[in-house]
Structure formats: C-alpha cells, structure tokens
Amino acid sequence: MRKKLLCLCAAVLLDLCFLGIVCRLAVGMQWEDLAKVEQADQTDQTVSSPECFSGGELALTFDDGPHRVYTKKLLDGLRERGVKASFFLVGENIPGNEELVRQMAKDGHLIGVHCMAHVDLARQPIEKSVEEIRETADRIEAVTGKRPEYIRPPYGSWSTELQEKVSMTPVFWDVDTLDWKNRNTARIVKHICKNAAVHTVVLMHDAYQTSVDAALETIDTLTAEGYTFVTIEECLID
Numbered sequence: 001m002r003k004k005l006l007c008l009c010a011a012v013l014l015d016l017c018f019l020g021i022v023c024r025l026a027v028g029m030q031w032e033d034l035a036k037v038e039q040a041d042q043t044d045q046t047v048s049s050p051e052c053f054s055g056g057e058l059a060l061t062f063d064d065g066p067h068r069v070y071t072k073k074l075l076d077g078l079r080e081r082g083v084k085a086s087f088f089l090v091g092e093n094i095p096g097n098e099e100l101v102r103q104m105a106k107d108g109h110l111i112g113v114h115c116m117a118h119v120d121l122a123r124q125p126i127e128k129s130v131e132e133i134r135e136t137a138d139r140i141e142a143v144t145g146k147r148p149e150y151i152r153p154p155y156g157s158w159s160t161e162l163q164e165k166v167s168m169t170p171v172f173w174d175v176d177t178l179d180w181k182n183r184n185t186a187r188i189v190k191h192i193c194k195n196a197a198v199h200t201v202v203l204m205h206d207a208y209q210t211s212v213d214a215a216l217e218t219i220d221t222l223t224a225e226g227y228t229f230v231t232i233e234e235c236l237i238d
C-alpha cells in the first residue's frame with residue numbers, strides 16, 4: 001500500500017499541476033499532501049486558500065462510504081451536534097445503504113462521487129473512468145434526486161483530460177489524517193486540532209470506529225474553541 005500510494009503520488013503530480021491553481025482558489029485543496037502522505041503526524045506545511053479558513057471554519061470530508069455500521073454512527077453523531085460534513089461515496093457501496101444516503105441528503109450533508117470501485121481514475125482508459133464516475137453519480141442521483149457536482153478522486157489522482165470530460169469540481173484536501181492507517185482516535189483528533197488554525201479541508205474515512213470517534217471528538221473540542229463546520233460547497237460560497 002505504501003509503495004502504491006507513493007507511486008501514484010509521483011505519477012499524478014504533473015497532471016495535477018495543470019489543475020492546481022484553479023483548484024487551490026476554488027476549494028482550498030492541496031496536491032502537495034499527496035507527496036507527503038507517508039509523513040504521518042507531521043504538521044501539514046501547505047497553505048490553504050485564505051477565503052476558506054477565515055472565521056475558524058473546517059470542512060470534514062469522508063471517503064469510501066457509505067458503510068452500514070460506521071456511516072450510520074457518524075451520521076447520528078453529526079445530527080446530534082447539528083454539524084454538516086461532505087461525503088464522497090463509492091458507487092458499489094450504495095446498494096443496500098440507500099437509507100444512509102437519504103439521511104445524508106436530509107441532514108444537509110454534501111454528497112459527492114468518490115468512484116465506483118476505488119480505482120485510480122487517471123491510470124486507466126479515460127472512457128472507463130468517465131463511465132465509472134457517471135455510474136456512481138447516477139446511483140447517488142437515483143437515491144437523492146440530485147446530481148452530484150463534486151468528486152474526490154481516489155488517491156487524489158486526477159488529470160486535465162478527466163477534467164475536460166467530467167463537468168464536476170474535484171475536491172482534494174489539506175489535512176490528511178491517515179485515519180485508515182493509524183486507526184488511533186487520540187492521534188487523529190490531535191492531528192486535526194493541531195492544523196485547524198491554518199487548514200480547512202480534512203480528509204477522513206467513515207469506515208472505521210476510530211474515525212467516527214475522532215470526528216465527533218474533534219467537533220466537540222473545536223466547537224468549544226469557536227470553530228464551525230461547513231460543507232465543501234459552503235466553503236466555496238464563503
């Protein structure tokens with residue numbers, strides 16, 4: 001996994017450079033974090049778009065769901081706290097979990113595309129990637145009635161060709177919690193809180209109990225410090 005991620009990071013950096021300026025201004029996301037994905041627990045050095053982090057706003061984003069158990073726990077915790085987040089869904093995980101997707105929509109969370117089967121979209125024939133994105137968007141729209149406008153490409157792997165073919169806004173991140181790897185609630189909370197003052201878009205995965213616990217603990221901690229939590233769309237509007 002480590003090798004794979006590093007290879008992917010190197011391969012996509014060039015492509016992402018073409019998109020970088022637009023993406024930074026649009027969503028406050030940073031591709032440099034791809035190259036630092038293995039630097040667990042180091043302070044993220046990248047700088048977010050100023051319009052995104054003014055006012056102590058954070059956008060919690062969750063990839064790889066919906067998960068029958070953990071997405072449900074997370075959604076209930078977010079509802080209790082009146083907090084909205086952004087979810088980037090895997091199309092194959094939607095059948096059987098439609099009620100969770102409906103709960104996301106009902107509670108005002110942003111729902112975007114992750115992929116159909118968690119592939120590297122920039123590393124396979126473009127027609128196949130476009131089809132996977134379309135199919136995932138179809139599945140989301142079939143449940144929510146709304147066509148997704150945002151995509152979080154797996155591994156952050158995107159290209160100018162995909163951008164030309166897919167009329168969606170790619171969303172990256174500027175705080176990588178590595179929650180899928182460390183599975184340590186206290187460590188995840190500490191990492192987010194340490195970076196909250198200067199970063200905006202937090203990458204997590206609603207597929208682990210530790211991630212759910214960390215997200216809710218982070219919300220409680222940072223809310224007490226005056227932070228507010230927004231969706232990617234609200235971040236853009238601000």
Ligand SMILES: [Zn+2]
Pocket residue numbers: 063064114118154155
């Ligand atoms: Zn993923």
